[in-house]
Structure formats: C-alpha cells, structure tokens
Amino acid sequence: MKTMPYLLVMPALVLFAAIVIVPLVMTVVLTFHDWGQYKGIDPVFILKNWREVLDDSYYYEVFGRTFKIAASVTVLAAVFGAPEAYILNRMKSPWRGFFLLVTLGPLLISVVARTLGWALLFGGNSGLVNKGLMSIGLISAPIPFMFTETGMVVALAHVLMPYMVLAVWAALQRLDPQIENAAVALGAGPFTVMRRIVLPQAMPGILSGAIIVFSLAASAFATPAIIGGRRLKVASTLAYDEFLNTLNWPLGATVAVILLVVLATVVIVANRLVERRYARVFG
Amino acid sequence: MSRNGPVALLYHALFVIFMLAPIVVVCWVAFTPEGYLSFPTRHWSLRWFYAIARYPEFISAFWQSLVLGALSSAIAVGLSVPAALAIARHRFPGREAAAALFMSPLMIPYIVLGIAFLRFFTLLGIGGTFTGLVLAHIVVVMPFALRLTLASAAGLDRAVEHAAVSLGASEWTVLKRITLPLVVPGVASGWALAFINSFDEVTMTVFIAGPGTATLPVRMFLYIQDNIDPLVTSVSACVIAITVAGLVALDRAYGLERLLVGRGHDGR
Numbered sequence: 001m002k003t004m005p006y007l008l009v010m011p012a013l014v015l016f017a018a019i020v021i022v023p024l025v026m027t028v029v030l031t032f033h034d035w036g037q038y039k040g041i042d043p044v045f046i047l048k049n050w051r052e053v054l055d056d057s058y059y060y061e062v063f064g065r066t067f068k069i070a071a072s073v074t075v076l077a078a079v080f081g082a083p084e085a086y087i088l089n090r091m092k093s094p095w096r097g098f099f100l101l102v103t104l105g106p107l108l109i110s111v112v113a114r115t116l117g118w119a120l121l122f123g124g125n126s127g128l129v130n131k132g133l134m135s136i137g138l139i140s141a142p143i144p145f146m147f148t149e150t151g152m153v154v155a156l157a158h159v160l161m162p163y164m165v166l167a168v169w170a171a172l173q174r175l176d177p178q179i180e181n182a183a184v185a186l187g188a189g190p191f192t193v194m195r196r197i198v199l200p201q202a203m204p205g206i207l208s209g210a211i212i213v214f215s216l217a218a219s220a221f222a223t224p225a226i227i228g229g230r231r232l233k234v235a236s237t238l239a240y241d242e243f244l245n246t247l248n249w250p251l252g253a254t255v256a257v258i259l260l261v262v263l264a265t266v267v268i269v270a271n272r273l274v275e276r277r278y279a280r281v282f283g
Numbered sequence: 284m285s286r287n288g289p290v291a292l293l294y295h296a297l298f299v300i301f302m303l304a305p306i307v308v309v310c311w312v313a314f315t316p317e318g319y320l321s322f323p324t325r326h327w328s329l330r331w332f333y334a335i336a337r338y339p340e341f342i343s344a345f346w347q348s349l350v351l352g353a354l355s356s357a358i359a360v361g362l363s364v365p366a367a368l369a370i371a372r373h374r375f376p377g378r379e380a381a382a383a384l385f386m387s388p389l390m391i392p393y394i395v396l397g398i399a400f401l402r403f404f405t406l407l408g409i410g411g412t413f414t415g416l417v418l419a420h421i422v423v424v425m426p427f428a429l430r431l432t433l434a435s436a437a438g439l440d441r442a443v444e445h446a447a448v449s450l451g452a453s454e455w456t457v458l459k460r461i462t463l464p465l466v467v468p469g470v471a472s473g474w475a476l477a478f479i480n481s482f483d484e485v486t487m488t489v490f491i492a493g494p495g496t497a498t499l500p501v502r503m504f505l506y507i508q509d510n511i512d513p514l515v516t517s518v519s520a521c522v523i524a525i526t527v528a529g530l531v532a533l534d535r536a537y538g539l540e541r542l543l544v545g546r547g548h549d550g551r
Contacts, residue, residue, distance in 0.1 A: 108529075
C-alpha cells in the first residue's frame, strides 16, 4: 500500500522528468556552447554568450524595456481592474454572472486575435483610438501607439486584465458585506469605508494579481511581437529572433535563461513578502 | 448589500467597452466589402469569409489545432486522474514536490519552454513533427487539467467508498463504480480548460511547429507579422465565434467562475 501513491504519480512524473527537466537543463547547458555562422553550435564550455549579454548595453536596454513595460502593465491592471472587481462583486445575480463572463471571457480568446484588435484600433495616426481621444478633447495631437511602448502597455494591460479582476474577485468573495454595513452604521463615510474596510481586505488579491500580471507581462510574446513590430524588442521577442532568424541558439538561450532567472527571483521574493505581510489574514 | 452608484456604473460601462473593443473591432472589420482594412458602415460583405476557403493552410491549421488540443488534453487528463488521486488522498514523501513539478509549466515563461522543447526535439529528431507538438502540449495544459481534477478528487466523500467496501465491493469495483464516476465532472471541465489553452497557445508552439504542423494561432501570428489584411480578421472572427460558443456552453455547464477560480463558493 506504501508504493500505491508512487505508482499513481509515476506516469506523469516520468513524462515531466523527460520532457520538462531534461530540456530545461539542456537549455542552461546550451548557453555555455559556442556558435559560429558556418560551424553552427559547437559543444564546448565557454562564457562567451554570458559575456556578450552582460557587456553589451543593447541587452540592458531590452531587459530594461521589458521590465518597465511589465511594471506599467501591472500598475494599470491594478488601478483599473481592482475597482471593476469590486463593482462586479456588488452586482445582483443575473447581471453579475453575465458581466463576469464578459470580463473574464477574453482570457480564453486567442491572444493573437485580441492583439490584432488593438493593432486595428491603433492603426497609424488615424486609428479609432486616436480619433476617439481627440474628439472628446483628451489629446490634441495623435499619440503613436503602433510600434511604441505605449501601445504594448495598453494592449498587454487588456490581455492580462482578466487575471487581476479574477484575483481581486477571489479575495472579495471572503469579504463579509455586514462589515461594510457596520462601518456605515458607526458613521463612516464612503471614502473611509473604502480605505479602512474594503481596500485592506482586497489587498492580498491585488498583490497576488499583480505578481501574476507582472510575470506574464514580462514574458509575453505574441502581443509585443505584433504591436512592437520588427524593431522594438523585448526580451522574449529578442530570444525568438536569435532562435529563428539569426539562428544563434546559444545566445537566444542565454537571453531566455536570464529572463527565467530574473522572473523566478522576482516572483518568489514577492510571494514571500506578500505571505509574510498577510500571514495573520490567511492564518 | 449596498448598490453600485451612477459613477460606479459609468466606470463599469467604460471598462466593459475597453474589454470588448478590440474583439468587436476584429469582427467588424471582417465584414468589410473592400480589398483593404476598413470599418464597413453601409455595405457589408462576407467576401473575406469566403476567401478563407482559398487558403487551405488556414483550414488545415484549424484541424491541426483541433486534433492537437483534443489529443493532448485527453492524455493530460489521463495522467492527471491517478496523480490527483495520489496527491489528494495520500501523504507520501515527495508529494509536494510532485505537485509543484506538475504545476511548474505555469511558472516557466512559455518562451523558455518553447526554446527548451525546440532544442530537445531537434536532437531527438522529432522537431517540427506532430508527436513533438503533442508531447509539448501535454506538458503545457497539464496544470489546468490537474487543478480541476485535483479539486474534485479532494472533494470526494470517502464515506461513499467505505460504504461500498463494507458492502463487499472489491478495490477495482470501488474505483470503477464509485471513485471515477464521482470525479468525472472535474475531469470533464479539466479537459475543456486544457483544450481551450492548447487551442490558443502560440508562444511555445511557434518554436516547435514545422511548416506542415503549424497550428491555427501560429499561422495567424506568422501571417500578421508579414501583413495585416481583412483575411486575417475574418479568420480571427471565426476563432472568436468558436471560442465564445465554447465559453457560453462551458458557463452553462459548469460556471465560468468555478472553471477559472478552480473552486466554487462552497470551496472555502
């Protein structure tokens, strides 16, 4: 009976060991290999690729852009997604389910199709977004969205928004509406209720949503590739280029491994901080 | 509970417009009668939907995605059920590590997975083949399949199984007649969620799909990189229509919230 659980997990375990762990280790090994235009991949152990990435300011620029975009997307998603989750949570039954479907549904629609929608909306200086913003007098001159960081941030915020709404929504499910009513009965204004009652209880959701959105934004591929075009690179599109256009696999693998390590560090540290801060709430 | 005020409702309306705008725009442009990108107002046409028929690579990519999604999700679910039963009801050394390993594809950027698979499959000689795609997709959809299977395995009432045993059922009969039927709802929704994720996956697949095995999102992505024309909007509109139909069906059957959050209100 002791071997039973091992027998049950064995098939999946074997598959994951063979198809996940081995290739990942091989990718790390690949970063130490040499590469030449004519000789291809040379299985030696050198630090050339790491030196190249760590010495060249171009790579710092690309990684800087990647994390700047990810941070902006996270802030946008939190600022606009959290209130929406709160509003959804206060809706009555049939509407609530309907609008939850409308808000979360896009998550399951092809990211290529959603990004194509933004490319159409941005579409040069005469795009619908610029026309709309100018007609309501919010801006006087068209903002370039296509092939810019601004465009990437807006499109990614849309693509990842459902994750934030979902995380905050899950946190708000634990909120007892009677506490809000009690605060109001005790004379608290709507602003105080929001600041002292709702926000503290929604905070774990906002933070865990922020971690998800940040890591997905920093590793996003299709959206930055379509909106950024061929020139404005982020880490993932740079790695893609090295792999499928330049064919310098060791260099591309180095970029990808750096992205993986930095992201894993950020996510683990952030998770620790959130858990420690809210240990009392969860415990 | 207090109700949403007018400001909240206005905000909500703007938010919904923001969420739906790009999706609506794609479908709108797909009906243009012109040969270039435009927003049709007075004249609508289905010409770009008919045009899809002249591009067999989109049609074959669609079938490719469909078969790939169905097959890899089925295998992922098949691996998830025993794993979920072990993780949900046994305490054994390495249990947490196994669960973390099966969930790890959610943590690893898909770009890194794509690169790792490309290198590995090329060395194995299955680069660009359907076999490679299936293996990679099983891994990527496994977390979705496992999470919902795990939820239903953890929610099982052991008393029912004990009752069956006390009535003389063998271990095999209990598994076949009691345990498996009870986890079927979780397994079915796990398969559906896995299928949708496989069907939409582009980042990892773009690395390992060969010219003959490109899935629909990969074809769309590569096409868009070269040029954006009404053809790709009509293809996208079809994909959106199919996904929305699937979503509505899933929502009716299980509830989208339960599917995405992974548990119902009663779960906590």
